[in-house]
Amino acid sequence: MIVRSIAKYLAILWVCCGAAHAEVAVTVGYLEKVEPQPPVLSNLDPIPENEGLAGAELGLKDNATTGRFLKQTYALESRIVEEGGDFLSAARELLAITSFIIVKAPADELLALADLPEAGSAVLINAGSPETALRDASCRANVLHTLPSRAMLTDALAQFGVRRKWTDWVVVAGPNARDQAFADALDDSARKFGVRILERKVWDVDADMRRNAFQELPLFTQDFPEHHLLVVADETDDFGRYVPFNAWEPRPVAGTEGLVPAAWDRTVEQWGAAQLQNRFEELAGRPMRPVDYAAWAAMRTIGESVTRTNQAEAGPIRDYIMSEDFELAGFKGRPQTFRTWNGQMRQPIPLTHPRAVVAQAPFEGFLHQRTELDTLGIDAAESACTAF
Amino acid sequence: MRTFLTVAGLTLGLGLSTAAADEIWVSNEKDDTISVIDIDTLEVVRTLEVGERPRGITFAIDHSVLYLCASDSDTVQVIDPETGKILHELPSGEDPEQFVLHPDNRHLYIANEDDAITTVVDTETRKVIAQIDVGIEPEGMAVSPDGKIAITTSETTNMAHWIDTDTQELFANTIVDQRPRHAEFTHDGSELWVSSEIGGTITVFDRESQTEKAKINFEIQGIHPDRVQPVGFEMTRDGKHVFVALGPSNHIAVVDPKTYEVTDYILVGRRVWHMAFNGDESLLFTTNGVSGDVTVIDVAELAPVKTIKVGRFPWGAAYRPTN
Numbered sequence: 001m002i003v004r005s006i007a008k009y010l011a012i013l014w015v016c017c018g019a020a021h022a023e024v025a026v027t028v029g030y031l032e033k034v035e036p037q038p039p040v041l042s043n044l045d046p047i048p049e050n051e052g053l054a055g056a057e058l059g060l061k062d063n064a065t066t067g068r069f070l071k072q073t074y075a076l077e078s079r080i081v082e083e084g085g086d087f088l089s090a091a092r093e094l095l096a097i098t099s100f101i102i103v104k105a106p107a108d109e110l111l112a113l114a115d116l117p118e119a120g121s122a123v124l125i126n127a128g129s130p131e132t133a134l135r136d137a138s139c140r141a142n143v144l145h146t147l148p149s150r151a152m153l154t155d156a157l158a159q160f161g162v163r164r165k166w167t168d169w170v171v172v173a174g175p176n177a178r179d180q181a182f183a184d185a186l187d188d189s190a191r192k193f194g195v196r197i198l199e200r201k202v203w204d205v206d207a208d209m210r211r212n213a214f215q216e217l218p219l220f221t222q223d224f225p226e227h228h229l230l231v232v233a234d235e236t237d238d239f240g241r242y243v244p245f246n247a248w249e250p251r252p253v254a255g256t257e258g259l260v261p262a263a264w265d266r267t268v269e270q271w272g273a274a275q276l277q278n279r280f281e282e283l284a285g286r287p288m289r290p291v292d293y294a295a296w297a298a299m300r301t302i303g304e305s306v307t308r309t310n311q312a313e314a315g316p317i318r319d320y321i322m323s324e325d326f327e328l329a330g331f332k333g334r335p336q337t338f339r340t341w342n343g344q345m346r347q348p349i350p351l352t353h354p355r356a357v358v359a360q361a362p363f364e365g366f367l368h369q370r371t372e373l374d375t376l377g378i379d380a381a382e383s384a385c386t387a388f
Numbered sequence: 389m390r391t392f393l394t395v396a397g398l399t400l401g402l403g404l405s406t407a408a409a410d411e412i413w414v415s416n417e418k419d420d421t422i423s424v425i426d427i428d429t430l431e432v433v434r435t436l437e438v439g440e441r442p443r444g445i446t447f448a449i450d451h452s453v454l455y456l457c458a459s460d461s462d463t464v465q466v467i468d469p470e471t472g473k474i475l476h477e478l479p480s481g482e483d484p485e486q487f488v489l490h491p492d493n494r495h496l497y498i499a500n501e502d503d504a505i506t507t508v509v510d511t512e513t514r515k516v517i518a519q520i521d522v523g524i525e526p527e528g529m530a531v532s533p534d535g536k537i538a539i540t541t542s543e544t545t546n547m548a549h550w551i552d553t554d555t556q557e558l559f560a561n562t563i564v565d566q567r568p569r570h571a572e573f574t575h576d577g578s579e580l581w582v583s584s585e586i587g588g589t590i591t592v593f594d595r596e597s598q599t600e601k602a603k604i605n606f607e608i609q610g611i612h613p614d615r616v617q618p619v620g621f622e623m624t625r626d627g628k629h630v631f632v633a634l635g636p637s638n639h640i641a642v643v644d645p646k647t648y649e650v651t652d653y654i655l656v657g658r659r660v661w662h663m664a665f666n667g668d669e670s671l672l673f674t675t676n677g678v679s680g681d682v683t684v685i686d687v688a689e690l691a692p693v694k695t696i697k698v699g700r701f702p703w704g705a706a707y708r709p710t711n
Binding site for chain 1: 501502504521523524525543544545547549558561563566567585586587588612614615636
C-alpha cells in the first residue's frame with residue numbers, strides 16, 4: 001500500500017526538480033524467477049512464497065524513512081515470473097522503468113539478464129543465487145551480490161572446524177546439482193583451511209526417511225572412518241533433517257543441517273539485529289531468511305548510496321557502492337562493503353543451530369592483510385573474474 | 389567551581405564514617421536488575437529487581453527518583469532510590485531504549501527503538517505530551533544545557549534529528565556515519581557530538597549552524613578498525629577529556645575536546661558500552677556488556693583501578709550522591 005502511494009508521487013516529483021534542494025526519486029525493481037522445487041521427504045518447512053520480496057519491501061520502508069528527511073522518495077516495482085514464464089521479457093519491462101534491479105533467479109537466468117543490451121549500464125544485485133562461479137569466472141560487471149557465495153559459507157564452517165580442532169570431516173551429499181556444488185565447496189574450503197575430508201558419500205537411498213531414518217542412516221554411516229564432524233550437503237532440504245542423532249557414531253552434524261553457516265538466521269540478535277528481526281516479523285509474519293536478508297541488504301545498499309550522494313543515476317550510484325566511502329550497517333557487527341574484484345558484499349557469516357547462534361565467522365586468528373572478512377570466499381589473488 | 393568540587397570531595401571523604409557512600413547504579417539488560425555500587429568500597433551493595441530489559445537509566449536532577457527504561461516492559465519505571473521500590477510507571481511508547489531528562493527536571497525525551505518515534509513525557513502529569521516521527525531505530529538522546537534543543541539519533545537512518553523543545557518539532561536532520569548510538573552536547577552547549585558505532589567515528593556539529601565541524605577517528609594498534617566501535621561517551625566538566633567507549637575493542641578512548649585528538653586508550657572489560665562519573669569526576673565507571681562487569685577508571689591517572697562484577701549485560705550507569 002505504501003509502495004503504491006509512493007509510486008503515485010513519482011510523477012509529481014519528476015516535474016518539480018530544479019530547486020537548489022532537488023528531490024530525488026528512485027525506483028528499485030525486484031525480479032524473481034520461481035524455481036521448481038524438487039520433491040522432498042518432509043513438507044514441514046515450505047519455502048515462503050514471498051522469500052526475498054519481503055526483504056526488499058522492508059528495505060524499501062527503511063529507505064523511505066530516511067528519504068523523508070532528505071526529500072528522497074523510493075518505489076518498488078516487482079515482477080515474479082512463474083515456472084515456464086518469460087523471464088527475459090519481464091526483465092526488459094523492469095529495465096525500461098529502472099536501472100536498479102534486485103534479482104532472485106538461478107545463475108543461468110541471471111547471466112542471461114545481465115547480458116541483455118538493455119542491462120549494460122544497470123546495477124543488478126543478486127540476492128538469490130549462491131553460485132560461486134557468478135563471483136568468479138562467470139562474473140559480470142553489472143552484477144553485484146549481497147547473498148554470500150557458497151564458498152563464503154563453507155569457508156565459515158571450515159574456520160569453525162579449525163578453531164575447534166574438529167578437523168576430520170566426513171560428508172554426506174545429496175544427488176542434486178546444488179547439493180553436489182555445496183559438497184564441492186566444502187572440498188575447496190577444507191583445502192584452504194587445513195580440514196581433512198576423509199570420505200564423501202552420495203545419499204542415494206530411495207526410501208521414505210520418515211519411516212526409515214532409524215534403520216537406514218546408522219547403516220549408511222557405519223563404514224565412515226573415525227571423524228569429528230559429520231557434514232551434510234543437502235541444499236534441497238530433502239534428507240538432511242533426518243541425519244542428526246541417527247548416524248552410527250555420536251558426532252555433531254553441520255553443513256546444511258545442524259550447525260549451519262548462512263547469511264542470516266532468526267537466532268541472530270546481537271548488534272541491534274533484534275530490531276531488524278522485529279521489523280521483518282511485523283511486516284512478513286515470519287522469521288527473516290537468508291534470501292530476505294540479501295534482498296534487504298541490496299535495497300539498503302541502493303538507499304544508502306542515494307542518501308550519501310543525493311543521486312539516482314546508475315553510474316554514480318555504482319561508483320559510490322564500489323568506492324571506499326560506501327559501508328552498510330548490516331546488523332552483523334561489522335561495516336559491510338563490496339569487493340572491488342567481483343562485486344561480492346563482504347559480510348560476517350553466523351553459524352547457528354535452530355535455537356541459537358553458535359559463533360560468527362571470520363574467527364579470530366584467521367588474518368588477512370586487508371580485512372579478516374576477506375578470509376571468507378574468493379580473494380582478489382585467486383579470483384578468475386576479469387569484468388571488474 | 390574547582391574549589392567547590394574539592395571542598396565537596398573533602399566533605400565526602402570526612403563524612404565517610406557516618407554517612408552512606410555515594411553510589412553508581414547500573415542497569416543489567418539481560419538480568420532485569422540494577423546493581424548498586426558503593427563508590428567508597430567499590431562493591432555491589434544492592435541488587436534491585438526491575439522491569440524487563442532495563443537499559444536507559446538516569447536520576448532526576450535533584451536525585452529524588454530514578455528513571456529507568458524497561459524496554460521489553462514498554463515502560464519507564466520511576467524508582468525510589470532509598471528503598472529501591474518502583475513507585476509508578478510512566479507511559480513511554482513502545483520499546484523505550486534511551487532517554488534524556490530536560491533541564492526543567494520535568495520532561496523526559498524517550499527514544500522508542502522499535503517504533504521510529506521520540507516520545508515526550510511529562511513526569512508530573514505522567515502523560516505523553518508529544519510523539520515525534522524520527523528515523524528508524526532511534527537510540528541516542530541528548531538535550532542542550534539551555535533546554536532549547538533535544539536530539540534523537542536513529543541507528544538505521546543514520547541521522548541526528550534536531551528537535552525544537554518549544555514546538556516539539558524537528559527543525560533539522562543531519563547525516564552521520566553508520567549506526568549512530570549516542571549523542572551529547574558539550575557543557576557550554578556550543579557543540580553536539582554524535583558517535584557512530586559501525587562508521588567508527590564521532591561527528592562534532594556546530595550547534596548554531598548544525599553543520600559538521602570535526603570528525604574523530606579511532607585507531608588501536610593490533611585491533612582491526614572494524615572492531616573499533618564508538619558507542620557511549622561522557623565529557624568532563626573541566627573541558628579536558630571526553631571518554632569514549634569503543635565497544636568490542638574493549639577500550640575507552642580519551643579525546644581532547646579542544647583539538648579533537650585522541651590522547652590515550654584505556655583497556656577495560658569486553659564490549660564496553662556506557663559510563664558514568666562519580667560526583668567530583670575523579671572516577672569513571674564503564675559498563676562492559678559481554679564480560680558482565682564494570683571497570684573503574686582513575687580519571688587523573690587515566691588508568692583502570694578495579695573491575696566489579698555486576699549482572700548480565702550491564703548497559704547504562706548513573707551516579708547518585710547520598711549526602
